[in-house]
Amino acid sequence: MAVMKFGGTSVGTARAMQQAITIVATKKKERAPLVVLSACSGITNKLIRIADAAGLSRLDEAMAIAGEVRRHHLDLLDELVKSPAVKEELTVAVNLLVGELELLVKGVDIVGELTARSMDMFCSFGELLSTTVFAAAMKEQGHDALWVDVRKVMVTDDNFGFARPIQALCEANALSMIKPLLDAGTTVITQGYIGSSKAGKTTTLGRGGSDFSAALLGAWLDENAIEIWTDVDGVMTCDPRLVPEARSIRVMTFTEAAELAYLGAKVLHPDTIAPAVLKNIPVYVLNSLHPQAKGTLITDDPRMLSGMSYGGLVKSIAVKKGQCIINVRSNRMFGRHGFMNELFDVFSRYGVSVEMISTSEVSISVTVDDRSFNEELIRELKTFSDVEIEHNVATVSVVGDNLRMSRGVAGRIFSSLKDVNLRMISQGASEINVGFVVEEHDVAIAVNTLHREFFSGQETAGIFEIPAGSR
Template identity: 70%
Template sequence: MVVMKFGGTSVGSAAAMRQVIANVAEKKKSSAPLVVLSACSGITNKLIQIADAAGSGCLEEAQQLVGEVRQFHLDLIGELIESEELQQEVIAKIEVYLTRLERLTEGIEIVGELTERSKDRFCSFGELLSTSVFAAALNEAGVSCKWIDVRTVMITDDRFGFARPLAEICQKNTSEIIKPLLDAGTVVVTQGYIGATESGRTTTLGRGGSDLSAALFGAWLHSESIEIWTDVDGVMTTDPRIVPEAKSIRVMTFSEAAELAYLGAKVLHPDTIAPAVQKNIPVYVLNTWHPDSKGTLITNDPELLAGKSHGGLVKSIAVKKAQAILNIRSNRMFGRHGFMSELFDVFERFGISVEMISTSEVSVSLTVDDAVVSEPLIKALGALGEVEIEHKVATVSVVGDNLRMSKGVAGRIFNSLRNVNLRMISQGASEINVGVVVDESDVQAAVASLHCEFFAESQCDAIFEKPAGS
């Protein structure tokens, strides 16, 4: 049995859904898969806009956006489903959700307050709508499937906006509700990203939580593999939007994939890896539009890893933009214990995650998301020492097994970046990443140089084309 998770771009149009239907039908020839879907591309963002507009008292704007969500899904139904009877059945089902969305919008506007619990309810409609349309289209295509409301299975705590599943209850529900259908040869279609508390309140697992949903189901079902279907040919050596020559990585370890996810790679949600590691379930990252391509296999199996990792020690270059450097200088650091504890206590109080850190005797430099830098934070840090802020920077991280223990790799990294102004340098404690911070304007040059050094030596001239006449 296989879990197949399809992201928003994979179900973002009628043509995309038809491709997903073909992929699921092909998989069904060997065994019935569990299909986990995200909301259609752009819909979750639109639902958040509806929530914000309602919370701000802009009812007319919110209602207009609800109308756009309705029309989008009606158009999908019209393109995907030919049977008039089935069309009406699906329209009736999605109208139930859309009516609830309208009532929620009106209620929030009247109350004038948008809570995290209410926002989770808004966001949940995207997956409920996409899976309802897809399941009907899949059935019409001749692939027998059962639509399941994941909120009857994925029971979570009540941390709205970032809920965590209650594993024992979820595993029991999965065994009782989903597994018998799969064992009987029925494809199961359900939602990622959302769940519900024990009292039935809708929750979300956080942005990117569909990957986590799929991985958890894979673990609870003891599946053969977990397939993450997206719009690129697996995990890439870097973002192809930055370096078009980026290559697909055929095989990589769980630790490399997790590190890439935390460092800014967009393909995988960081928490996806943990359930797969615990059960040693291989994870495939595949391209919806090119189902025959090999994609990327993520595994710890020594036999699968042997001799198949692309690019030697360095596997990929990850980028995270919209960062800020905070430089804290204080003579109190010199020879004194406890200063770092006080410093990180500030970030704990503000609920801020530190991305990268570098220290000296009397200063600490670290990076955080630019959006979380606020006057109260700076004031709190100012009580510990002099604070300087550098906005609009990006972290660029080189990831690969045992980089720290490999002679010459660091030299190659910094030599390739000789023409880029490095704002900060950090060696990852995991031994598989070396990171630098550059101005956002230098990201293109930095990543292109690193990619040329480690993956595309033969393409250096193409990347760095000489000016005409030089």
């Protein structure tokens, strides 16, 4: 069996949703899959806008956007569903869900406060609506499909906005509620991203949590594959918006994929990898708009990796914009212990995550998200050090297995960037990542130069084939 997760762009229009239905129907010929859907593209953002407007008592604005959400899904069903009876039934279902959304808007408006719990409820409507339309359209087209509310399976803690599942309870629910349906040949359609607390209150797993949901369900059901369907041909050698010549990577390890995710690659949510690694379940990243493309296989299975060629070792180049460098200098660092502990305690107390680090005897440079820190943090750092801030920078990371142990790779990286001003360099203990910081206006030239250096001609990690029968 397989878990098939479709992202927002893969179900965002009637044409895209029909393509996803066709892909699922093809998979069903082998064995009934579990289908996990995101909200239609753009809908979650609309729901957040609705919530914010309701919290600010802008009732008319919130209700107008809710009307847009209603219209989007009614248009979807109008194009996808042909039977008047089914169309009428589905229209009622969509109107009921949007009616609940409008009641929530009015409740928040009356109370005058938007809580984290209310925000999770607002955000859940995207997945509830997309799966309702998808399941009904599949059934009308003659497929044995059933809509299942994942909140009865995905029981989480009360950390609204970033809830974590209660593993033992969730696994028992998945085996008792979902597996019998799949074993009977029924395609199960359910939601990513959302869950519920033990008290039955709707929770969310954080933005990008649909990938996490799919991986968790795959691990609990002991599936033989997790398929992440998106709008690109797998994990790319670089962001194609920056490098038009970027190509898909055929095979990569879990470690490489996780590193890329944390370094800014947008295809996979970082937490997706963990449940798959636990059960060694292969993850496929595929293009629902181009299902014939081979996509990317992510695995640690030696048999599946046996056909891969590492070429020049580099697999991909990841970029994370919107960063800033905080340079900290203090003579207290020289030959004394405890300074690092004091420094990072400040970042911890202000809830600021450090991305990249570079040190010398009397100074340390770190990168953080430009939006994540405030003047209070800087003032506290200045009480025991000299501080300098550099805005409008980006981290660029070159990723591939065993880079640190490969002679000449670092030399090739930095000699190819001789015309780019490098503001900071970091490698440390990582064997698969060499990172540096450039000014944002230099990102395009830096990544295009690196891509030509490592992915030109035959020296590319994108030329090998996935072993036959792996998917």
